[in-house]
Amino acid sequence: MPLYRLTLGWIGQDVFVHTLVAFIILIIQGLIILRFNQEYIFITTQTYLQPIFYFLIASSFIQLQQYHPALPAGLFVLLMLDQLFGSYRKRYILNRLFLAGLFAGVATLFYVYAIYFILLIWVALVILRAFSLREWFVPVLGFAFPMAFLAGYYFYADHHSLQGLWELVVSCYGLNETVTYYGWGYYLFYGFLAIWWLMASFSMLGKMHKLKIYIRKYHEILWWFFIGSLAVFILRKEVSVEMLYFTALPLSFLLSDHIHSLRSRTFGNILLLIFIALLGLIQYMN
Numbered sequence: 586m587p588l589y590r591l592t593l594g595w596i597g598q599d600v601f602v603h604t605l606v607a608f609i610i611l612i613i614q615g616l617i618i619l620r621f622n623q624e625y626i627f628i629t630t631q632t633y634l635q636p637i638f639y640f641l642i643a644s645s646f647i648q649l650q651q652y653h654p655a656l657p658a659g660l661f662v663l664l665m666l667d668q669l670f671g672s673y674r675k676r677y678i679l680n681r682l683f684l685a686g687l688f689a690g691v692a693t694l695f696y697v698y699a700i701y702f703i704l705l706i707w708v709a710l711v712i713l714r715a716f717s718l719r720e721w722f723v724p725v726l727g728f729a730f731p732m733a734f735l736a737g738y739y740f741y742a743d744h745h746s747l748q749g750l751w752e753l754v755v756s757c758y759g760l761n762e763t764v765t766y767y768g769w770g771y772y773l774f775y776g777f778l779a780i781w782w783l784m785a786s787f788s789m790l791g792k793m794h795k796l797k798i799y800i801r802k803y804h805e806i807l808w809w810f811f812i813g814s815l816a817v818f819i820l821r822k823e824v825s826v827e828m829l830y831f832t833a834l835p836l837s838f839l840l841s842d843h844i845h846s847l848r849s850r851t852f853g854n855i856l857l858l859i860f861i862a863l864l865g866l867i868q869y870m871n
Contacts, residue, residue, distance in 0.1 A: 587735060588694040589654040596652060603651040607644075610656050615640050617663050618837060625670050625803055628842050638837035645774060645864055646826045655827035658696035661688045662831060665702065669709040669806065673799055678714075679723050682706070686727025694731055698824055701817050702831075703728055708809045712802050770870045774863040781856060782836065785843035792846065804838075811835035 596602055615636030622628055622635055643659075644650050665688040672678040685706050692699035706724045714720060793801055814831040818824050847853040 586654060586694050586697050588691070589657070589696070592657070592695075593652070600651070606652045607650060607656055610652075610660055611640050611643060614643075614660055614663055617660075617667070618834065621667070621670070622838075625799075627800065627803060627838050628845060630845050632841060632845065634841035634844060635837045638840050639833045641860075641864060642778070642833040642836055643830050645867060646771070646829060647867070649826060649829060653827055653830075654696040655699075655830045658692040658699040659830035659834075661692035661695070662699060662702050663834065664688045665692070665706070666806075666810070666834075669706065669713070670803060672709075673713050673802065679719065682710075682720055682723040683727040686724030687730055688727075689724070690728040690731040693728075694735060696827075698817055698821065701813065702810075705806070705810055705813060708813075709806050712805050768867075768870055770863070770867045774867055777859060777863055778836070781840060781843070781860075785839045788843050788846060789839065807835035807838060811839075 596606055618636045618639050619633065623631065628635075649656075665685045668681040668685040668688065672681045675681070686703065689699065689703045689706065692702065703724065707721060710716075710720055789804065793804070796804070811832055814828050818828040818832075844853045844857070
């Protein structure tokens, strides 16, 4: 996509620089996630587990430890979520919804399949707000703004054309997946994550009625975010493991909450040890 190509031209082809840029973006995302819990209180206990889980899961696949278009897209999706969470019980939120759509649009200009996350804005509106046609329409304006700006640039620039922009978007949307080999270490690690996700989900469902209303609503949005990301991964054959940049966010909050809610610290430590051991196995084997 255009913004990815632009930033890739700035970064160059040096492997170390690619890894360094990816590391910096992941650190920024981790800090945003940490602020999420401080501002919106997903977990009553202040902890650094969420950004740690996010960093380790998002970078668990070796091929993702570099600058990938889904990585900066994930950053802007996080900013979109921030606007949505901040709109709860606010009287005037059109500015926040415009920014949410704008961030979704910028994310799409990095990674074409981020376009599906604009649906999450409407899901969040259903969960957080009573229906308002204006509130449903404003995110579309925000999403269209960076698209219109880019189209205008391609229209007026001498070395670009709208036809070239369209061909670029079509080629990115139909691009085949880049990762086709998964070693057995990956199956063990992601299989373990799936089992842990199920345990943590049932634990969350069991105590959902005890949580404050706004925390329940935030967790519901994160649940739909996770299911939507998983659906894109399953239904679009062109999409590959880069969806970890997105699924790692709701997973990090869910697993952190599960660790802190366990009565047995021994069991929690065992889960963490298995998590770290399998992650180390992947790094060692690859």
